[in-house]
Amino acid sequence: MGTEIERKFLVRNDDWRKAANEGRSIRQGYLSSNAKATVRVRTWDDEKAAITLKGKSVGATRAEFEYEIPIDDARELLKLSRPHTIEKRRHELEFGGLTWEIDVFEGRHEGLIIAEVELEHEDQAVEMPSWIGEEVTLDDRYFNASLSRSDGVPPADTDAS
Protein backbone atom coordinates (compact mmCIF):
# COMPACT_ATOMS: atom_id res chain seq x y z
CA MET A 1 0.00 0.00 0.00
CA GLY A 2 1.18 3.47 -0.71
CA THR A 3 0.40 6.87 -2.03
CA GLU A 4 2.25 8.26 -5.02
CA ILE A 5 2.86 12.00 -5.24
CA GLU A 6 4.64 12.83 -8.44
CA ARG A 7 5.32 15.86 -10.65
CA LYS A 8 6.11 15.48 -14.33
CA PHE A 9 7.87 17.78 -16.78
CA LEU A 10 9.01 17.94 -20.37
CA VAL A 11 12.74 18.62 -20.80
CA ARG A 12 14.34 21.61 -22.60
CA ASN A 13 17.56 19.98 -23.73
CA ASP A 14 19.95 17.07 -23.18
CA ASP A 15 21.92 18.58 -20.28
CA TRP A 16 20.40 16.01 -17.90
CA ARG A 17 22.37 13.26 -19.63
CA LYS A 18 25.69 14.31 -18.03
CA ALA A 19 24.41 13.52 -14.53
CA ALA A 20 22.18 10.53 -15.29
CA ASN A 21 22.95 6.84 -14.96
CA GLU A 22 22.76 4.38 -17.86
CA GLY A 23 19.25 3.45 -16.82
CA ARG A 24 17.08 0.44 -17.29
CA SER A 25 14.89 -0.68 -20.16
CA ILE A 26 11.20 -0.68 -19.27
CA ARG A 27 8.32 -2.37 -21.06
CA GLN A 28 4.86 -1.80 -19.73
CA GLY A 29 1.30 -2.48 -20.73
CA TYR A 30 -2.14 -1.70 -19.35
CA LEU A 31 -4.82 -4.25 -18.56
CA SER A 32 -7.15 -1.49 -17.46
CA SER A 33 -7.21 2.27 -17.34
CA ASN A 34 -10.72 3.27 -16.43
CA ALA A 35 -12.09 5.88 -14.05
CA LYS A 36 -11.58 3.69 -10.98
CA ALA A 37 -8.14 2.23 -11.44
CA THR A 38 -5.18 1.65 -13.70
CA VAL A 39 -3.64 -1.83 -13.81
CA ARG A 40 -0.14 -1.87 -15.23
CA VAL A 41 2.31 -4.69 -15.97
CA ARG A 42 5.94 -3.61 -16.14
CA THR A 43 9.25 -5.36 -16.78
CA TRP A 44 12.72 -3.97 -16.07
CA ASP A 45 15.52 -5.18 -18.38
CA ASP A 46 13.30 -8.21 -19.12
CA GLU A 47 14.48 -9.62 -15.75
CA LYS A 48 12.27 -8.22 -13.02
CA ALA A 49 8.54 -7.56 -13.20
CA ALA A 50 5.64 -6.14 -11.22
CA ILE A 51 1.99 -5.35 -11.49
CA THR A 52 0.90 -1.97 -10.21
CA LEU A 53 -2.62 -0.89 -9.34
CA LYS A 54 -3.22 2.84 -9.13
CA GLY A 55 -6.33 4.73 -8.08
CA LYS A 56 -7.68 7.87 -9.68
CA SER A 57 -5.37 10.90 -9.52
CA VAL A 58 -6.31 13.80 -7.30
CA GLY A 59 -3.91 16.55 -8.33
CA ALA A 60 -0.42 15.01 -8.20
CA THR A 61 -1.52 12.29 -5.74
CA ARG A 62 -2.88 8.78 -6.24
CA ALA A 63 -3.10 5.50 -4.35
CA GLU A 64 -0.55 2.98 -5.59
CA PHE A 65 -0.07 -0.72 -4.88
CA GLU A 66 2.81 -2.60 -6.48
CA TYR A 67 3.54 -6.34 -6.35
CA GLU A 68 6.52 -8.13 -7.81
CA ILE A 69 5.55 -11.04 -10.05
CA PRO A 70 7.50 -13.72 -11.98
CA ILE A 71 8.96 -12.45 -15.27
CA ASP A 72 7.28 -15.30 -17.17
CA ASP A 73 3.86 -14.17 -15.90
CA ALA A 74 4.66 -10.61 -16.95
CA ARG A 75 5.52 -11.69 -20.49
CA GLU A 76 2.13 -13.41 -20.76
CA LEU A 77 0.30 -10.44 -19.24
CA LEU A 78 2.02 -8.05 -21.66
CA LYS A 79 0.54 -10.14 -24.47
CA LEU A 80 -2.93 -9.57 -22.96
CA SER A 81 -2.26 -5.83 -22.91
CA ARG A 82 -1.33 -5.63 -26.60
CA PRO A 83 -1.23 -3.42 -28.59
CA HIS A 84 -1.08 -0.96 -25.69
CA THR A 85 2.53 -1.39 -24.68
CA ILE A 86 5.09 1.29 -23.99
CA GLU A 87 8.85 0.94 -24.26
CA LYS A 88 11.22 3.41 -22.70
CA ARG A 89 14.57 3.70 -21.00
CA ARG A 90 14.47 5.14 -17.51
CA HIS A 91 17.54 7.05 -16.33
CA GLU A 92 18.00 8.41 -12.82
CA LEU A 93 19.92 11.32 -11.38
CA GLU A 94 20.15 13.13 -8.07
CA PHE A 95 19.46 16.85 -7.94
CA GLY A 96 18.60 19.13 -5.04
CA GLY A 97 18.27 16.20 -2.65
CA LEU A 98 15.68 14.46 -4.83
CA THR A 99 15.84 11.58 -7.29
CA TRP A 100 14.74 12.52 -10.79
CA GLU A 101 13.66 9.84 -13.24
CA ILE A 102 14.01 10.67 -16.93
CA ASP A 103 11.99 8.48 -19.28
CA VAL A 104 13.24 8.37 -22.85
CA PHE A 105 10.43 6.83 -24.88
CA GLU A 106 11.09 4.44 -27.74
CA GLY A 107 9.09 2.92 -30.58
CA ARG A 108 6.03 4.91 -31.60
CA HIS A 109 6.66 7.50 -28.86
CA GLU A 110 10.27 8.12 -29.90
CA GLY A 111 11.22 11.75 -29.36
CA LEU A 112 9.27 12.08 -26.11
CA ILE A 113 11.28 12.59 -22.92
CA ILE A 114 9.58 13.10 -19.55
CA ALA A 115 11.23 13.89 -16.22
CA GLU A 116 9.47 12.83 -13.03
CA VAL A 117 10.15 13.53 -9.40
CA GLU A 118 8.46 11.76 -6.53
CA LEU A 119 7.56 13.85 -3.48
CA GLU A 120 6.64 13.32 0.15
CA HIS A 121 3.78 15.83 0.01
CA GLU A 122 2.09 17.91 -2.69
CA ASP A 123 3.36 21.33 -1.63
CA GLN A 124 6.97 20.22 -1.15
CA ALA A 125 9.50 22.75 -2.50
CA VAL A 126 11.35 21.41 -5.55
CA GLU A 127 14.61 22.88 -6.82
CA MET A 128 14.28 22.80 -10.61
CA PRO A 129 17.23 21.70 -12.75
CA SER A 130 18.02 24.07 -15.66
CA TRP A 131 16.95 21.52 -18.27
CA ILE A 132 13.39 21.21 -16.90
CA GLY A 133 10.69 22.44 -19.28
CA GLU A 134 6.92 22.72 -19.12
CA GLU A 135 5.15 20.96 -16.25
CA VAL A 136 2.69 18.29 -17.45
CA THR A 137 1.65 16.75 -14.11
CA LEU A 138 -2.05 17.42 -14.72
CA ASP A 139 -1.99 16.96 -18.52
CA ASP A 140 -3.61 13.59 -19.05
CA ARG A 141 -2.13 13.31 -22.57
CA TYR A 142 1.16 12.53 -20.82
CA PHE A 143 -0.20 9.86 -18.49
CA ASN A 144 1.52 6.65 -19.55
CA ALA A 145 -1.90 4.98 -19.74
CA SER A 146 -2.95 7.64 -22.28
CA LEU A 147 0.29 7.27 -24.21
CA SER A 148 -0.28 3.53 -24.38
CA ARG A 149 -3.43 4.22 -26.44
CA SER A 150 -1.87 6.90 -28.65
CA ASP A 151 0.10 6.50 -31.84
CA GLY A 152 2.72 9.12 -31.18
CA VAL A 153 4.06 12.01 -29.17
CA PRO A 154 1.50 14.61 -28.05
CA PRO A 155 1.98 17.95 -29.87
CA ALA A 156 3.75 20.46 -27.62
CA ASP A 157 1.68 23.44 -26.50
CA THR A 158 2.55 26.52 -28.60
CA ASP A 159 3.71 28.46 -25.56
CA ALA A 160 6.08 25.68 -24.48
CA SER A 161 9.77 26.13 -25.14
Place this chain on the structure above:
Amino acid sequence: MGTEIERKFLVRNDDWRKAANEGRSIRQGYLSSNAKATVRVRTWDDEKAAITLKGKSVGATRAEFEYEIPIDDARELLKLSRPHTIEKRRHELEFGGLTWEIDVFEGRHEGLIIAEVELEHEDQAVEMPSWIGEEVTLDDRYFNASLSRSDGVPPADTDAS
Protein backbone atom coordinates in the same frame (compact mmCIF):
# COMPACT_ATOMS: atom_id res chain seq x y z
CA MET B 1 0.76 -18.35 -14.33
CA GLY B 2 -2.01 -20.77 -15.06
CA THR B 3 -4.98 -21.67 -17.12
CA GLU B 4 -8.40 -21.99 -15.57
CA ILE B 5 -10.85 -24.51 -17.04
CA GLU B 6 -14.11 -24.35 -15.16
CA ARG B 7 -17.73 -25.41 -15.64
CA LYS B 8 -20.56 -23.68 -13.80
CA PHE B 9 -24.06 -24.82 -12.96
CA LEU B 10 -27.16 -23.66 -11.15
CA VAL B 11 -28.35 -26.04 -8.41
CA ARG B 12 -31.74 -27.82 -8.25
CA ASN B 13 -32.07 -28.14 -4.50
CA ASP B 14 -30.21 -28.07 -1.17
CA ASP B 15 -29.02 -31.69 -1.20
CA TRP B 16 -25.42 -30.53 -1.69
CA ARG B 17 -25.41 -29.10 1.85
CA LYS B 18 -25.17 -32.54 3.48
CA ALA B 19 -21.74 -33.17 1.92
CA ALA B 20 -20.33 -29.62 1.95
CA ASN B 21 -17.98 -28.02 4.45
CA GLU B 22 -18.82 -24.89 6.40
CA GLY B 23 -17.02 -22.79 3.81
CA ARG B 24 -15.37 -19.43 3.82
CA SER B 25 -16.74 -15.94 3.45
CA ILE B 26 -15.58 -14.24 0.26
CA ARG B 27 -15.69 -10.56 -0.65
CA GLN B 28 -14.55 -9.57 -4.09
CA GLY B 29 -14.52 -6.52 -6.30
CA TYR B 30 -13.47 -5.72 -9.84
CA LEU B 31 -11.01 -3.02 -10.83
CA SER B 32 -11.47 -3.90 -14.47
CA SER B 33 -13.59 -6.22 -16.55
CA ASN B 34 -13.03 -5.25 -20.16
CA ALA B 35 -12.49 -7.29 -23.30
CA LYS B 36 -8.82 -7.91 -22.55
CA ALA B 37 -8.73 -8.80 -18.90
CA THR B 38 -10.55 -8.98 -15.61
CA VAL B 39 -8.78 -7.71 -12.49
CA ARG B 40 -10.31 -9.01 -9.28
CA VAL B 41 -9.54 -8.33 -5.61
CA ARG B 42 -10.74 -11.04 -3.23
CA THR B 43 -10.61 -11.59 0.52
CA TRP B 44 -11.28 -14.85 2.36
CA ASP B 45 -12.75 -14.53 5.88
CA ASP B 46 -11.29 -11.00 5.93
CA GLU B 47 -7.90 -12.63 6.69
CA LYS B 48 -6.28 -13.64 3.42
CA ALA B 49 -6.36 -11.75 0.15
CA ALA B 50 -5.28 -11.95 -3.47
CA ILE B 51 -5.52 -10.14 -6.74
CA THR B 52 -6.36 -12.23 -9.77
CA LEU B 53 -5.90 -11.28 -13.40
CA LYS B 54 -7.83 -13.30 -15.94
CA GLY B 55 -7.73 -13.17 -19.71
CA LYS B 56 -10.70 -13.44 -22.04
CA SER B 57 -12.63 -16.71 -21.84
CA VAL B 58 -12.46 -19.11 -24.76
CA GLY B 59 -15.18 -21.64 -24.03
CA ALA B 60 -14.59 -22.84 -20.45
CA THR B 61 -10.89 -21.85 -20.54
CA ARG B 62 -9.07 -18.65 -19.63
CA ALA B 63 -5.60 -17.54 -18.56
CA GLU B 64 -5.42 -16.85 -14.84
CA PHE B 65 -2.73 -15.26 -12.67
CA GLU B 66 -3.25 -14.97 -8.92
CA TYR B 67 -1.02 -13.20 -6.39
CA GLU B 68 -1.50 -13.10 -2.64
CA ILE B 69 -1.45 -9.55 -1.24
CA PRO B 70 -1.65 -8.04 2.26
CA ILE B 71 -5.19 -7.92 3.67
CA ASP B 72 -4.84 -4.18 4.36
CA ASP B 73 -4.08 -3.53 0.69
CA ALA B 74 -7.11 -5.60 -0.29
CA ARG B 75 -9.41 -3.58 1.95
CA GLU B 76 -8.22 -0.38 0.22
CA LEU B 77 -8.52 -1.91 -3.24
CA LEU B 78 -12.07 -3.08 -2.47
CA LYS B 79 -12.91 0.56 -1.77
CA LEU B 80 -11.62 1.46 -5.26
CA SER B 81 -13.87 -1.23 -6.75
CA ARG B 82 -17.04 0.07 -5.11
CA PRO B 83 -19.96 -0.27 -5.65
CA HIS B 84 -19.11 -3.38 -7.63
CA THR B 85 -18.47 -5.80 -4.80
CA ILE B 86 -19.80 -9.30 -4.39
CA GLU B 87 -20.25 -11.17 -1.12
CA LYS B 88 -20.74 -14.89 -0.98
CA ARG B 89 -19.97 -17.97 1.08
CA ARG B 90 -18.02 -20.65 -0.74
CA HIS B 91 -18.55 -24.23 0.38
CA GLU B 92 -16.61 -27.21 -0.94
CA LEU B 93 -17.41 -30.86 -1.36
CA GLU B 94 -15.82 -33.86 -3.06
CA PHE B 95 -17.84 -35.78 -5.64
CA GLY B 96 -16.75 -38.24 -8.31
CA GLY B 97 -13.08 -37.53 -7.65
CA LEU B 98 -13.49 -33.77 -8.22
CA THR B 99 -13.78 -30.79 -5.86
CA TRP B 100 -17.01 -28.85 -6.30
CA GLU B 101 -17.27 -25.29 -5.05
CA ILE B 102 -20.74 -24.03 -4.21
CA ASP B 103 -21.08 -20.26 -4.01
CA VAL B 104 -24.04 -19.01 -1.96
CA PHE B 105 -24.40 -15.34 -2.84
CA GLU B 106 -25.36 -12.75 -0.24
CA GLY B 107 -26.51 -9.14 -0.26
CA ARG B 108 -28.14 -7.99 -3.48
CA HIS B 109 -27.53 -11.39 -5.11
CA GLU B 110 -29.15 -13.35 -2.28
CA GLY B 111 -30.96 -16.41 -3.61
CA LEU B 112 -28.34 -17.19 -6.24
CA ILE B 113 -26.33 -20.39 -5.77
CA ILE B 114 -23.73 -21.49 -8.32
CA ALA B 115 -21.74 -24.72 -8.33
CA GLU B 116 -18.35 -24.75 -10.05
CA VAL B 117 -15.95 -27.52 -10.88
CA GLU B 118 -12.40 -26.99 -12.07
CA LEU B 119 -11.09 -29.34 -14.73
CA GLU B 120 -7.76 -30.42 -16.18
CA HIS B 121 -8.99 -30.16 -19.76
CA GLU B 122 -12.17 -28.99 -21.49
CA ASP B 123 -13.49 -32.39 -22.60
CA GLN B 124 -12.88 -34.09 -19.26
CA ALA B 125 -15.76 -36.39 -18.22
CA VAL B 126 -17.61 -35.05 -15.18
CA GLU B 127 -19.89 -37.17 -13.03
CA MET B 128 -22.84 -34.91 -12.20
CA PRO B 129 -24.26 -34.84 -8.67
CA SER B 130 -28.08 -35.19 -8.52
CA TRP B 131 -28.54 -31.62 -7.29
CA ILE B 132 -26.84 -30.08 -10.36
CA GLY B 133 -29.15 -27.94 -12.51
CA GLU B 134 -28.73 -25.98 -15.71
CA GLU B 135 -25.18 -25.41 -16.97
CA VAL B 136 -24.29 -21.70 -17.18
CA THR B 137 -20.59 -21.94 -18.11
CA LEU B 138 -21.02 -19.84 -21.24
CA ASP B 139 -23.81 -17.58 -19.92
CA ASP B 140 -22.05 -14.29 -19.28
CA ARG B 141 -24.85 -13.11 -16.98
CA TYR B 142 -23.41 -15.51 -14.41
CA PHE B 143 -19.81 -14.34 -14.70
CA ASN B 144 -18.97 -12.83 -11.33
CA ALA B 145 -17.75 -9.69 -13.10
CA SER B 146 -21.22 -9.32 -14.68
CA LEU B 147 -22.94 -9.98 -11.35
CA SER B 148 -20.78 -7.29 -9.77
CA ARG B 149 -22.45 -4.76 -12.09
CA SER B 150 -25.99 -6.11 -11.67
CA ASP B 151 -28.54 -5.33 -9.01
CA GLY B 152 -29.87 -8.81 -8.49
CA VAL B 153 -30.12 -12.43 -9.51
CA PRO B 154 -30.44 -13.07 -13.27
CA PRO B 155 -33.93 -14.41 -14.17
CA ALA B 156 -33.83 -18.18 -14.73
CA ASP B 157 -34.42 -19.32 -18.30
CA THR B 158 -38.00 -20.58 -18.69
CA ASP B 159 -36.82 -24.04 -19.71
CA ALA B 160 -34.62 -24.36 -16.65
CA SER B 161 -35.82 -26.62 -13.85
